[in-house]
Amino acid sequence: MGNLIFDFTGRSIVVTGAARGVGRAIAERFHTAGASVYLVDFDAEAVALTAKEIGATALAADVSETDQVTAVIDRVITDTGRLDVLVNNAGILRDGMLWKLTDEDYDTVMAVHAGGTFRFTRAAVPYLRRQGHGRIINVTSYTGLHGNPGQSNYAMAKAGIIGFTKTAAKELAHFDITVNAISPNAQTRMIESIPADKLARLTETIPLKRFGDPAEMAAAVAFLASDEAAYITGVVLPVDGGISL
Numbered sequence: 001m002g003n004l005i006f007d008f009t010g011r012s013i014v015v016t017g018a019a020r021g022v023g024r025a026i027a028e029r030f031h032t033a034g035a036s037v038y039l040v041d042f043d044a045e046a047v048a049l050t051a052k053e054i055g056a057t058a059l060a061a062d063v064s065e066t067d068q069v070t071a072v073i074d075r076v077i078t079d080t081g082r083l084d085v086l087v088n089n090a091g092i093l094r095d096g097m098l099w100k101l102t103d104e105d106y107d108t109v110m111a112v113h114a115g116g117t118f119r120f121t122r123a124a125v126p127y128l129r130r131q132g133h134g135r136i137i138n139v140t141s142y143t144g145l146h147g148n149p150g151q152s153n154y155a156m157a158k159a160g161i162i163g164f165t166k167t168a169a170k171e172l173a174h175f176d177i178t179v180n181a182i183s184p185n186a187q188t189r190m191i192e193s194i195p196a197d198k199l200a201r202l203t204e205t206i207p208l209k210r211f212g213d214p215a216e217m218a219a220a221v222a223f224l225a226s227d228e229a230a231y232i233t234g235v236v237l238p239v240d241g242g243i244s245l
Contacts, residue, residue, distance in 0.1 A: 006226040009034035012080040013225075014072065016063055016120060017090030019046035021188040022139065024054075025214035026087055029222050031056050036080050040072055040090070063090045063116030064108075066123075073123040083127045085225045088117040088161075089139045098152045106153045113157035114164070121168060125177070134177040135225040138165050140236060142183055142244055162236055169234030178233035180224045185240035187211040207242030 013030045017023040018039035027050070031037045037056040041047035044060035051058035059075060061068040076083055092112045094105035117138050128134030143151055144158025162181060169179040191211055194202065203209060220239045223229055238244045 005033050006222050006228070007033060008085070008222075008225070010036075011084035012036045012038070012076055012082050013085040013087070014038045014040060014076060014083065014120070014124070015087040015089060016040040016116060017139075019043050019050050022184055022186050022214045022217045023087075023089040024050050025218040026089065026221050027051075027056055028054055029215070029218035030085070030225075033222065035085075038072070038076050042090075063120060064111035066119055069116075069119040069123050073120075073127070077127060082131065083124055083134070084131075085135045085137070086120060086124045086128075087137045087139070087221060087225075088120055090116045091139070093151075094153060095150045097150055101153055109153040110157050110160075113154070114160040117161050117164060121164075121179075125172065128172070128177045129175045132176055134172075134175075135229075136168065136172075136177065136179040137221050137224050138179070138181040140165070140181045140183050142185065142238075142240060145183070145244070165236065166234045173233055178224075178229070180229075180233060181236045182217060182220050182224070183236055183238045183240060183244065184217040184220075185212055185238075185243055186214045186217050188214065205243060206240075207245060210241060212239060212241055 008030055013035045015023055015027045018027045019041035027037050027039050031054050038059055039047050039051045039056050040059050040061050042062050048058040059072050061072050094109050138161050140161045141158040143155045144162055147155050165179050165181040217239050
């Protein structure tokens with residue numbers, strides 16, 4: 001992965017779904033690069049532990065609740081006086097075949113993935129506009145473009161995030177705010193729960209023949225958040241070993 005570290009000294013960064021996995025790796029990457037990092041997660045105990053280990057700030061919040069989202073952004077502004085980067089990574093799974101999914105399965109997944117991305121972005125935009133600068137990176141999925149049996153609710157939410165990313169990029173470009181997304185394929189707890197034989201077959205479908213390390217996802221996010229990516233907006237960057245080819 002090399003030793004390139006983008007400099008985020010003096011910048012304030014919010015990462016949702018940051019207690020573990022890709023979110024944690026993203027938070028670690030920004031902390032290493034000198035930023036003031038705020039880790040947001042529904043799991044208060046887990047996010048507090050992660051933040052302590054990283055040396056960042058933990059904020060327990062439900063991304064589907066507007067008042068809790070607003071409280072997070074207000075806290076960051078109160079602490080640092082600024083907000084530079086927002087990473088919408090929070091997610092949840094309620095898998096099942098379409099005809100077995102309940103309203104709750106659908107509503108919960110949509111509220112966290114699509115709703116959380118919308119609410120955090122909406123709350124952040126007034127401050128980013130005032131600064132005349134900002135970066136928003138959303139986490140979508142291969143499933144949002146190609147579908148996956150048993151995940152119609154998840155696919156719908158992730159496809160929605162792609163449309164939201166492109167629309168927000170057009171609306172906010174005038175204010176020098178870029179909005180991009182990554183489509184990751186990382187080795188996480190969800191991957192580890194797949195039976196070995198099925199996991200082997202899945203791995204064979206990846207041109208690079210492996211799942212990515214969460215740190216590789218974080219590197220892509222750091223690039224999109226960097227000054228070097230100032231002329232990139234509205235893209236969905238596959239960080240997936242070629243599986244989307």
